[in-house]
Amino acid sequence: MTLHLKSTSLPIAEDAEDEALEKNRVPAQIEFRRITKMYGAVAAVKDLSLVVHRGEFFTILGPSGSGKTTALMLLAGFVAPTEGDILIGGNSVGAVPSYRRDQGIVFQSYALFPHLTVRRNLEFPLEMRGMKAAERAARVDRMLERVHLKDFGGRMPSQLSGGQQQRVALARALIADPPLLLLDEPLGALDRNLRDQMQVEMKSLHKEFGITTICVTHDQEEALTLSDRIVVMRDGQIEQTDAPEALYDRPATCFVANFLGEANILENPGFEVESASPFGTVAMLRPERICVAARAAPKRADADQRQFVTGIVEDMIYAGPLRKYHVRAGNSVLIVREHVAAGQQVFRPGDEVRLDWLRSDVRFVTA
Ligand SMILES: Nc1ncnc2c1ncn2[C@@H]1O[C@H](COP(=O)(O)OP(=O)(O)O)[C@@H](O)[C@H]1O
Numbered sequence: 001m002t003l004h005l006k007s008t009s010l011p012i013a014e015d016a017e018d019e020a021l022e023k024n025r026v027p028a029q030i031e032f033r034r035i036t037k038m039y040g041a042v043a044a045v046k047d048l049s050l051v052v053h054r055g056e057f058f059t060i061l062g063p064s065g066s067g068k069t070t071a072l073m074l075l076a077g078f079v080a081p082t083e084g085d086i087l088i089g090g091n092s093v094g095a096v097p098s099y100r101r102d103q104g105i106v107f108q109s110y111a112l113f114p115h116l117t118v119r120r121n122l123e124f125p126l127e128m129r130g131m132k133a134a135e136r137a138a139r140v141d142r143m144l145e146r147v148h149l150k151d152f153g154g155r156m157p158s159q160l161s162g163g164q165q166q167r168v169a170l171a172r173a174l175i176a177d178p179p180l181l182l183l184d185e186p187l188g189a190l191d192r193n194l195r196d197q198m199q200v201e202m203k204s205l206h207k208e209f210g211i212t213t214i215c216v217t218h219d220q221e222e223a224l225t226l227s228d229r230i231v232v233m234r235d236g237q238i239e240q241t242d243a244p245e246a247l248y249d250r251p252a253t254c255f256v257a258n259f260l261g262e263a264n265i266l267e268n269p270g271f272e273v274e275s276a277s278p279f280g281t282v283a284m285l286r287p288e289r290i291c292v293a294a295r296a297a298p299k300r301a302d303a304d305q306r307q308f309v310t311g312i313v314e315d316m317i318y319a320g321p322l323r324k325y326h327v328r329a330g331n332s333v334l335i336v337r338e339h340v341a342a343g344q345q346v347f348r349p350g351d352e353v354r355l356d357w358l359r360s361d362v363r364f365v366t367a
């Protein structure tokens with residue numbers, strides 16, 4: 001069973017609090033206008049401008065220390081900008097304290113109230129908004145069911161697994177149907193399988209609730225999986241903002257190319273790089289775009305659109321469904337990644353091979 005909070009009952013506005021809850025149910029549009037946050041001489045965030053659209057799942061991605069959490073804290077109102085303005089739904093929130101900003105928040109360390117049952121944890125935000133007891137109970141029931149914790153309402157947080165605690169944290173953030181959901185490394189504390197599972201769950205919750213969601217992560221795969229758009233941050237500044245596929249397929253800079261997956265950066269590679277688009281500075285080629293074959297293997301039908309180079313295998317790395325080669329060609333060592341398939345020839349260190357790729361797969365990035 002799924003629950004559609006949008007189409008079900010908030011109480012008919014009877015008092016100011018209910019009215020506030022009612023009015024805020026449109027997902028928020030967010031705008032950062034030239035935001036700078038200084039800590040002493042360090043700019044944690046530097047002249048940041050960006051717009052997050054209504055209902056978007058927007059991810060702030062970057063290495064540790066790039067200013068992701070600071071950006072989120074600024075939006076949440078936990079820290080004040082040194083310069084610039086933040087608008088939510090078109091209104092400046094500079095003067096609005098964090099408890100007055102209608103937002104659900106989930107941090108890496110679930111931060112449930114340890115002395116309250118799951119049920120009471122979920123009720124808390126509703127109580128704060130003045131919702132009546134019967135309505136609260138009904139809402140909590142629906143939410144518990146929605147996050148597959150129907151029978152766990154009476155437990156204390158310490159009696160739950162990490163994944164279950166994280167579900168409760170998400171449920172609590174969503175229960176008052178806020179126009180904005182803020183997530184800081186929400187799955188960082190979970191192990192791999194659970195994280196994959198929770199990613200699917202989060203995606204489906206986002207789809208269902210349609211809440212504008214801003215998620216901070218350093219995990220590129222998580223960002224690619226969940227997001228409508230991603231901003232890549234570096235040293236407090238925006239490196240690139242784009243949809244996942246565009247970001248991966250057409251990175252603007254070496255930094256983005258390397259941060260999102262693996263990249264062969266062909267700077268003075270020792271062979272001429274042919275390309276379908278002869279503009280740009282540094283050539284970049286994704287490992288999975290390169291084919292590896294025996295040196296004298298017959299060429300495929302589209303050979304006229306491909307570049308061929310010969311090389312020597314330096315390393316072969318087996319990774320379950322994938323095989324990775326390091327191949328020395330010219331001055332470079334190219335990373336090649338192929339899906340393991342039946343009947344495929346496997347090469348070993350020292351083997352001479354021929355690499356080829358479509359000229360149209362060569363991208364140009366700025367150094
Ligand atoms: N409260 C603070 N006081 C001083 N420096 C801080 C504070 N918070 C963050 N910083 C600094 O700002 C930069 C960005 O930090 P942060 O936003 O936490 O990055 P991220 O979340 O991407 O790891 C780092 O250099 C960090 O040391």
Ligand SMILES: [Mg+2]
Nearest residue numbers: 068069070216
């Ligand atoms: Mg952080």
